[in-house]
Amino acid sequence: MIQYKNTEVKIGGLTLKNPVMPASGAFGAEMEQAIDFNKLGAIVPKSITKHPQPGNAKPRVCETNAGMINSIGIQSKGLDYYLEHTIPQFETYDSPLIASISAESVEEFAEMASVLGNHKSVSALELNISCPNLKGNGQAFGMDPEDTFALISKARKVTDRPLIAKLTPNVTDIQEIAIAAEAGGADGLNVANTLLAMSIDVETRKPRIGNVMGGLSGPAVKPVIVRMIYQVSQVSSLPIIGCGGIMNGKDAIEMIIAGASAVQVGTASFIQPTALTDILSEMQEYMEKHGIDDIHDLIGSIEI
Amino acid sequence: MIQYKNTEVKIGGLTLKNPVMPASGAFGAEMEQAIDFNKLGAIVPKSITKHPQPGNAKPRVCETNAGMINSIGIQSKGLDYYLEHTIPQFETYDSPLIASISAESVEEFAEMASVLGNHKSVSALELNISCPNLKGNGQAFGMDPEDTFALISKARKVTDRPLIAKLTPNVTDIQEIAIAAEAGGADGLNVANTLLAMSIDVETRKPRIGNVMGGLSGPAVKPVIVRMIYQVSQVSSLPIIGCGGIMNGKDAIEMIIAGASAVQVGTASFIQPTALTDILSEMQEYMEKHGIDDIHDLIGSIEI
Amino acid sequence: MKQYEAPVLFNRQVSERYWHIAIDTSMMHEAVEPGQFFHVRCADVDSPFLRRPLSVYQIHENTIEFLYLVKGKGTTEMTRIREGETLDVLGPLGKGFELYKQSETVLLVARGVGIATLAAVAQAAFIQGSRCVAVLSARTNEDLLAAEYLEDFGAEVHKVTEEDGTSDVGNVRDIIETDIMARHTIDSIYTCGSRRLSKLSQSISSTFGIPGEIALEEHMGCAMGACFACVCDIREADTLKSVRVCIDGPVFPLNKVVIE
Amino acid sequence: MKQYEAPVLFNRQVSERYWHIAIDTSMMHEAVEPGQFFHVRCADVDSPFLRRPLSVYQIHENTIEFLYLVKGKGTTEMTRIREGETLDVLGPLGKGFELYKQSETVLLVARGVGIATLAAVAQAAFIQGSRCVAVLSARTNEDLLAAEYLEDFGAEVHKVTEEDGTSDVGNVRDIIETDIMARHTIDSIYTCGSRRLSKLSQSISSTFGIPGEIALEEHMGCAMGACFACVCDIREADTLKSVRVCIDGPVFPLNKVVIE
């Protein structure tokens, strides 16, 4: 693809050649059959935990109106496997590798940030402070501004790679959390992870997800995410990565106009395996059509 | 319709002949052409404010994937008009009238609760402590447990009619708010109002809603609402009214199984004007098919 | 107002951007007036989610026809409907046009899909023996599809388009004031489909003291008066009154409407 | 694996609950194996939202056929697809069956839609000159549609149904152990479609030392190995290993699978 337009964006010290990257947990090496990984703004493998863990009970996904609930849990082979297998698998591509980290405590987050955040092939860290599946009743670090601040500042001390805080949308005041993450030293904010959700099969009266609750993704949540991107952009100067419900180039552009500098695409790849690169092309077509030479002219360009 | 099955539910001292009622703001006298109001569990007119107010800028609604955003604002003719026209219009039906109240301060809420909560034709009050349209950036009383407690307890003092607190889903911890409302003296909890949302037209870069943000309703939000009903039912013994995204009898049953005693239906009536009574019939068919004689055998019957 | 599953008699493309659909309304027992509309479910799946308002284009004994512009998701889905399938319509809705019985000559000023709405007026005018003069505005000549239909009802049709560079308001005013009004005494004015032409119509109406009506469009939720999505302001005495386009309109007295 | 817009050759109801669809796959250059599946977009609107996995029923030179049970939203939407339209399929996906070249007699144990999956095995067995004996289980005789197709490939078919009261596991075991195995030396077992019949097949496999394979079903997200929605456990040495049905399977060695 010829880069007619400037789509380069920065997150801290990291320059992405374009703003489109996969969302953690919805991307795998096998997708190379469908798309050219070198075309991605970045590569974001599934969140990794320190120790291997099995993931959640089945069923792990269910469909909802214009969306899906997942409760994979962080099925993970642990940090050692990640260092030995996952990074080598992805470091060969042109696109920078952003490692997504999940942990059970601030210390564990810091420990993993120190290992991965000093690895030569890891270009940035995404701290998944929002995963609603890991803790009882959906609590997560990203639900509390103090926890968020504590966690990010600890991680900040152990690495100088760009730190992206992946916020949870399951909060009263996303601005407060964004401010805390920025104060803690984040270089970018991912807005956002999934909405905590639940679905019940009325025939069996059982939850449709083995783990009872899970995270809602897909176009159903996009209006909530767009709102949060806009709100966050009002109080933070950090680059925002918009994530949640993007299905096509227009959806991505919508988030950029709301205030995002980049986007992540998850669920769409399940429906359209070429979604990531399709979306990038569609964004370029949009820029072409509207005579926009630089993506920065679009970022936060909402007209109120 | 013959009432084969017991569908009677109670909210405080108020007995509803069946659990299906309209959601405030999505119901009007004109709908009588489509449905028999006497068949409704209750009648819930649009939220009323003390003083007349004009409502929000246009456009006031926009479509999203499996949902819609509205920002009507509480276009209201004020309390006097309500007493003189709205109540007389609805008091003639068999179904009890639940008056939904919106106000800008605790005092105003109490004042209106005292007027409406002592009116002979008002069977219960729904306190709309959640409307995301009225205040800057979506703040609402229902976002804070102390405000919620203060508001409900003030209203509790001035009326002995059943008080329903209509919670907002835009919170980190719905359980905390539910507990506060119960402690304040609520007789029932409506879970929930709309999710704060936003949509941008990428051609014009303008928000699709005149008021920039609005409330997301429709099936897109149902999985979030079902989760919240379940969560609230875990910490509160109050009857719950499930509201958000119900399109058919199965959706209503899903909320009942999650823990709701009754349901409200809003957006569905826009697509299917007979939705309210269709849903009631479908619920009765479900009960018939599954040999359930009493709706109480369904409430909270989720199998974990 | 009722909901119907009306059999589709045909659904065909009539120009690059316009389609024409006819439904069998023999099961409908209410009278349908020009200016009234139906709230249409464009597909029988959840997408698009909301119904779409379409005003009646042609009203026959047992048939109603709509002319629709393919604009977004809803109207695009509608083009997939085939003859023999059914269309889920809710209606008739709203308050239609009132034709002044004594009108000898009626002026229609319409643009775009507004032409479809006024076509029903031309039909009604023809039936009651009034004469129609119409100024129809559109992007291209191809889009002026209802012109012939109006001519069938004896209307004198003036066409203006961007294509021909004739659609600016100044030119339309000229056509009306110097050409049409020189030859006809206009008794009433009806307009639909363009903010600028509506203002022009208002101005002509007040300048020459000709009564008239306007059909408005607003984004709708319920289309039944319940949700207050579709409000607009009308002038009543010296105050502004908020009305709902779906139920108090979509047709309003031309001189009362506040055109933003 | 690739995504195709495959022309639909036919799509027809074959019994009360089953439909049969054929697509033109002449643009597909990958070989398709029995047991592999496609991830199918059931409608070209957003509803249903996710794709649905369907394993191949019949594999021909330039055609692939699926047999599907109309179960919920997705398969219901599929019934609306007409000849001449296209079906958006992603595939071929997963690891198919391995037919042991030396197998003289193959036992197929299938229930419900599992019959469709094993039909492709019968076809492949026929081609390589193996003989098939099949026990097919279903609710009703009408649902045993693929039986004839299997017989066309020379399979000996035993039918059991709820309708006839013959589908209990005990009876199936009897049929296999006392009737079939008395007359045939079974070299391999393939099963699909029922938890209880899978356990039975496992037990027969281990009791008599007959190797076999099983095709599993799990709810899927991506069907490309990325999301870990479709995991199941297989026994490897003494430990359990989590595998993904979509990419490590759906076909697994019968004796390794942990059937819950």
Ligand SMILES: Cc1cc2nc3c(=O)[nH]c(=O)nc-3n(C[C@H](O)[C@H](O)[C@H](O)COP(=O)(O)OP(=O)(O)OC[C@H]3O[C@@H](n4cnc5c(N)ncnc54)[C@H](O)[C@@H]3O)c2cc1C
């Ligand atoms: C009373 C009335 C009568 C109408 N009659 C006709 C007619 O006869 N022929 C015709 O072609 N069009 C008519 N329209 C306009 C028609 O309703 C819109 O073009 C249509 O809703 C667009 O839907 P869409 O999904 O194709 O477009 P989108 O732009 O994708 O629609 C998105 C949303 O915006 C709403 N919307 C977009 N444009 C309009 C509009 N102009 N008015 C109201 N809502 C809009 C849609 O209903 C939908 O909810 C009428 C509108 C009203 C209010």
Ligand SMILES: Cc1cc2nc3c(=O)[nH]c(=O)nc-3n(C[C@H](O)[C@H](O)[C@H](O)COP(=O)(O)OP(=O)(O)OC[C@H]3O[C@@H](n4cnc5c(N)ncnc54)[C@H](O)[C@@H]3O)c2cc1C
């Ligand atoms: C590898 C594989 C091969 C299959 N081959 C066939 C086949 O050849 N013929 C056939 O009729 N069916 C087959 N199935 C089952 C088929 O995928 C489901 O019946 C179908 O997805 C149901 O979709 P629905 O929307 O009609 O039902 P719903 O019950 O409405 O589906 C709701 C959700 O649950 C999922 N789901 C429901 N049942 C199953 C199931 N058994 N397996 C996986 N996901 C499910 C759906 O994909 C969807 O996401 C296969 C399943 C797998 C995993």
Ligand SMILES: Cc1cc2nc3c(=O)[nH]c(=O)nc-3n(C[C@H](O)[C@H](O)[C@H](O)COP(=O)(O)O)c2cc1C
């Ligand atoms: C199957 C699945 C697994 C996911 N796993 C993770 C994960 O491990 N870490 C994480 O931060 N987010 C995870 N997510 C959330 C996505 O990264 C993304 O935030 C969310 O899906 C919203 O984007 P989408 O609507 O484009 O899918 C997962 C999402 C899905 C659907």
Ligand SMILES: Cc1cc2nc3c(=O)[nH]c(=O)nc-3n(C[C@H](O)[C@H](O)[C@H](O)COP(=O)(O)O)c2cc1C
């Ligand atoms: C057009 C519209 C207007 C609404 N107005 C009010 C209101 O005045 N007061 C209120 O408490 N809720 C209001 N709501 C929210 C509904 O009562 C309901 O909580 C919400 O729509 C979710 O339910 P649904 O998905 O069934 O529509 C409104 C919703 C819509 C769509």
Ligand code: FES
């Ligand atoms: S569209 Fe609901 S009041 Fe007019």
Ligand code: FES
């Ligand atoms: S369905 Fe995603 S890994 Fe198998």
